[in-house]
Amino acid sequence: xTPIIATDAATHCAxxxxxxxxxxxxxxxxxxxxxxxxxxxxxxxxxxxKIVQQQQGWVxxxxxxxxxxxxxxxxxxxxxxxxxxxxxxxxxxxxTVISICxxxxxxxxxxxxxxxxxxxxxxIALGETTPDGAITLLPTPxxxxxxxxxxxxxxxxxxxxxxxxxxxxxxRRAQEQSS
Amino acid sequence: MTNIQTINQPLSQHIKADGSVTTLAEYxxxxxxxxxxxxxxxxxxxxxxxxxxxxxxxRGGAGFSAGLKWSFVPPLEKLPGQRYVICNADEMEPGxxxxxxxxxxxxxxxxxxxxxxAYAVQADTAFIFLxxxxxLCAERLQHAIDEAHAAGLLGDPVNESGFSLTMLLxxxxxxxxxxxxxxxxxxxxxxxxxxxxxxxxxxxxxxxxRPTVVNxxxxxxxxxxxxxxxxxxxxxxGLGDDNGTKIYGVSGRVKTPGCWExxxxxKVADIIAMAGGMQDGxxxxxxxPGGGSTDFLTEEHLNLAMDYGTIQHAGSRMGTGTxxxxxxxxxxxxxxxxxxxxxxxxxxxxxxxxxxxxPFIRQILTDLEAGRGQHEDLEHLxxxxxxIGIGNTFCALAPGAAEPLxxxxxxxxxxxxxxxEQACCPHGNSPKPDNGLKKEAM
Numbered sequence: 357x358t359p360i361i362a363t364d365a366a367t368h369c370a371x372x373x374x375x376x377x378x379x380x381x382x383x384x385x386x387x388x389x390x391x392x393x394x395x396x397x398x399x400x401x402x403x404x405x406k407i408v409q410q411q412q413g414w415v416x417x418x419x420x421x422x423x424x425x426x427x428x429x430x431x432x433x434x435x436x437x438x439x440x441x442x443x444x445x446x447x448x449x450x451x452t453v454i455s456i457c458x459x460x461x462x463x464x465x466x467x468x469x470x471x472x473x474x475x476x477x478x479x480i481a482l483g484e485t486t487p488d489g490a491i492t493l494l495p496t497p498x499x500x501x502x503x504x505x506x507x508x509x510x511x512x513x514x515x516x517x518x519x520x521x522x523x524x525x526x527x528r529r530a531q532e533q534s535s
Numbered sequence: 536m537t538n539i540q541t542i543n544q545p546l547s548q549h550i551k552a553d554g555s556v557t558t559l560a561e562y563x564x565x566x567x568x569x570x571x572x573x574x575x576x577x578x579x580x581x582x583x584x585x586x587x588x589x590x591x592x593x594r595g596g597a598g599f600s601a602g603l604k605w606s607f608v609p610p611l612e613k614l615p616g617q618r619y620v621i622c623n624a625d626e627m628e629p630g631x632x633x634x635x636x637x638x639x640x641x642x643x644x645x646x647x648x649x650x651x652x653a654y655a656v657q658a659d660t661a662f663i664f665l666x667x668x669x670x671l672c673a674e675r676l677q678h679a680i681d682e683a684h685a686a687g688l689l690g691d692p693v694n695e696s697g698f699s700l701t702m703l704l705x706x707x708x709x710x711x712x713x714x715x716x717x718x719x720x721x722x723x724x725x726x727x728x729x730x731x732x733x734x735x736x737x738x739x740x741x742x743x744x745r746p747t748v749v750n751x752x753x754x755x756x757x758x759x760x761x762x763x764x765x766x767x768x769x770x771x772x773g774l775g776d777d778n779g780t781k782i783y784g785v786s787g788r789v790k791t792p793g794c795w796e797x798x799x800x801x802k803v804a805d806i807i808a809m810a811g812g813m814q815d816g817x818x819x820x821x822x823x824p825g826g827g828s829t830d831f832l833t834e835e836h837l838n839l840a841m842d843y844g845t846i847q848h849a850g851s852r853m854g855t856g857t858x859x860x861x862x863x864x865x866x867x868x869x870x871x872x873x874x875x876x877x878x879x880x881x882x883x884x885x886x887x888x889x890x891x892x893x894p895f896i897r898q899i900l901t902d903l904e905a906g907r908g909q910h911e912d913l914e915h916l917x918x919x920x921x922x923i924g925i926g927n928t929f930c931a932l933a934p935g936a937a938e939p940l941x942x943x944x945x946x947x948x949x950x951x952x953x954x955x956e957q958a959c960c961p962h963g964n965s966p967k968p969d970n971g972l973k974k975e976a977m
Contacts, residue, residue: 393703394725395617395743401725402708427725440727440883441708443667455668459629460827461786463873464865468964497711497877498629498827499668502786502857503793512670 370417372431377418379426383407387426397427401437405444414445442496450485450492451534454527456508459498465505466519471495473520477527490534491527543772545760546753546780547796550640556675559682562643568688570759574651575696580610582655586758589766590778595623595714595751596825596854598843601652607738608656608746618746620653621723622663622755624672625713629827629877630859633782633794634752638665638672641756642679646702648755650689651762653700656748661702664719667709677704711881715930716749717741718883729885730930753782774800777842785810787860788817794857800845804837806858818863821946825854827874828935830942831861851942866962867947868954871940872900878936889933892923896940903951906959906968913951917944 379387386407390400404423408415415423415438417431424431438444456474458467471482474493478486485492501507504516510526518526542548549557549565562568574582587602608618622645626634638645645663653661663680665673680702683689691699710728712718717731720742741747757779761769770778777799783806784794790811797806803822813819821833824841830851832839839845846853861867879893896919899912920941923933944951953961958968 396724399723399725399743402722403705406706406708437725437727441667441710443707443709458873459877460823460859460870460873461630461792464787464859464862464870496668497709497881498627498631500626500632500635500666502630502632502859503784505786505792509668514668514671 370420370431370435372417372421374417374421376421376425377416379408379419379422380411383411384426387423391427398429398433401427401429401434402441402444405434405438405441409445414448448485448489450490452490452511452530453492453494454508454510454530455494455496455499456482456523457497457499457501457506458495461498461502462506467506469520470506470508470518470523474523474527477524488535490531542760542764542768543798544780544796545764545772546637546641546644546756546782549644550636554640556639556679557641557643559643559679559686562641566763567643567759568647570762571647571650571654571688571693573762574654575693575698579655579657582651582762585766586655586761589761589769591754591757591761591769592777592843593751594753594757594781594856596628596828596852598853601750601754604738604750605652605655605748607736608748609739611657614746616745617660617743618656618658619742619748620649620656620658620661621716621719621742621747621749622649622661622752623714623716623719623749624663624665624669624752625707625719626669626752626855627666627711627714627881628855628857629874630786630823631784631826631855631857632786633784633855633857635669635672636782636794637752637756638669638676642672642676643683644756644759645676645752646679646683646689648758649702649750650693650700651758652748652750652755654693654698656746658748659699659701661700662723662742663702663704664713664723665704665706666713667707669706673704673706680704710883711877712883712930712932715932718930719749720747727883729883732929772798773842774798775840775842776800776844781841781856783809783841784855784857785860786857787822788814788862788864789860790814800840800842802837803832803839803841803858806841807837807860813860813862819860820863820867821861823859823861823939824851825856825858827859827877828932828938829854830938831946832942833946851938864962866904866960866964867943867950868900868904869960869962869964871943872897872904874939875900875936878932882932886929886933888923888928889930889936892919892933893936895919896923900940903954904960905965906954906957908951908955910952910955912955913944913948916940920944 387404390403391397424434482495583605591601592598713728718728722728737747781799786792821831882889884890920937925934
């Protein structure tokens with residue numbers, strides 16, 4: 357699978373000739389509510405991307421086009437925003453996203469051991485998704501939980517004081533849930 | 536009413552050991568929202584002066600006087616119309632977790648502080664710019680904002696005072712540079728978070744071109760107490776030149792990592808003692824006083840007071856006040872490489888010294904850590920620290936990134952040299968070279 361780390365996003369080139377994927381009713385309503393907070397519709401761009409991602413799991417080229425149309429922006433403008441931020445996925449991710457903090461306090465407290473154990477367990481590199489689409493592994497900058505280092509997020513749940521063994525347990529649980 | 540003298544940990548007084556959130560009723564039962572009531576009974580310029588005289592310095596790292604920052608907003612008579620206040624809750628400095636602690640446990644304190652700041656600069660809209668990964672904070676803050684609106688503590692008009700305020704929570708999509716205030720403003724406008732050229736400063740032309748004040752979470756959390764208890768009380772809390780308390784944190788190989796509210800100016804050694812000292816068998820070698828973008832200090836600095844002036848005089852910065860400890864079992868080259876990797880990845884890419892300089896440094900450090908270093912690399916690294924230093928870059932990201940590196944080269948040069956001479960990482964982060972000649976016969 358292609359890595360989906362933000363730094364690699366520059367090599368991804370969208371094809372705007374693709375068909376627009378219209379926003380569904382929920383996306384439309386939620387984005388409209390956000391636009392209402394700002395004097396300019398484009399200020400809601402990041403919220404719009406997050407709303408679509410919450411619904412679809414990621415943000416496709418067709419959805420970028422739909423957001424652009426809704427916010428009166430060009431698709432490239434929306435894409436430039438989407439590719440800037442770490443938490444917007446421009447490629448499909450697994451059912452569960454495991455973000456392992458790789459910053460300094462977690463690194464001191466054993467990040468390298470966690471990364472080695474989990475990549476061996478899943479047989480994929482950081483930034484990749486398992487072939488069955490169950491799990492995506494992402495290294496992530498400081499999660500602000502350094503008092504519980506080393507930490508990771510399993511989707512939106514923070515898990516603390518990890519050891520290689522406890523992380524592998526979490527991974528196996530996530531695999532079971534997705535199968 | 537609680538005796539004023541006994542309140543020496545105002546910001547954390549509601550924080551419970553079980554991690555539960557302070558409800559609106561609990562918050563209000565202990566002078567909650569009365570700081571705002573007091574502010575609303577004063578004129579906005581009186582509030583600005585009050586906070587200026589309290590000498591509340593920005594807790595996000597720069598240490599700039601909050602009241603002075605507000606005073607640069609043109610008066611409403613001179614520049615009528617919309618203005619904004621923003622809480623910078625994009626806590627992403629490596630090793631920093633103090634704002635999360637405050638927001639998760641006592642969201643109303645932040646909301647009240649932000650409302651006071653809004654009144655002082657006559658803003659009718661306030662944003663909380665929260666980092667992407669703080670899901671629990673987002674949930675608790677949104678609930679508290681809704682509670683405050685419903686109770687008439689926010690909205691139109693606040694407390695029947697004629698002042699109206701709408702407060703909105705914006706959750707980021709994750710990028711360190713969003714913590715730079717002009718980059719944060721761009722991000723809030725739905726753009727890439729690239730810093731803006733200054734001047735104009737945000738107080739004159741910020742969000743959507745309107746006067747805007749951006750304050751750190753902890754700074755804002757101080758306001759209700761300063762308004763309610765007064766300037767003298769606040770001044771008496773500090774131990775040295777600075778006023779108030781500080782949320783200090785410790786992470787690394789200590790027994791009980793965490794954060795604590797202590798008088799500002801508490802000694803470094805006393806803060807580390809709060810964390811139970813080093814783990815057994817581990818020796819302290821140095822520390823980054825306030826996050827990943829501050830210079831290393833060493834054992835000789837343990838008796839220094841953690842305040843802005845003292846730490847700066849010692850050659851570092853108090854920064855966020857959350858220390859990261861370097862111990863004798865951690866490779867300092869690897870630690871600096873980890874920090875540089877963070878800053879290289881999080882660079883917005885706008886200016887060349889940062890975009891290209893940081894990956895260049897990362898490459899040299901990677902080679903050193905892998906045992907491929909040369910002696911001239913060390914001079915080269917020092918030169919690069921200068922090239923990405925203050926004055927050569929568009930914002931403070933790259934100069935901040937240079938701080939741990941330049942100080943590591945100063946205090947731990949022998950560690951770098953050992954990597955070169957032994958052609959590997961002595962801490963085992965890279966394999967020892969396979970040198971057949973020195974191998975003993977089996």
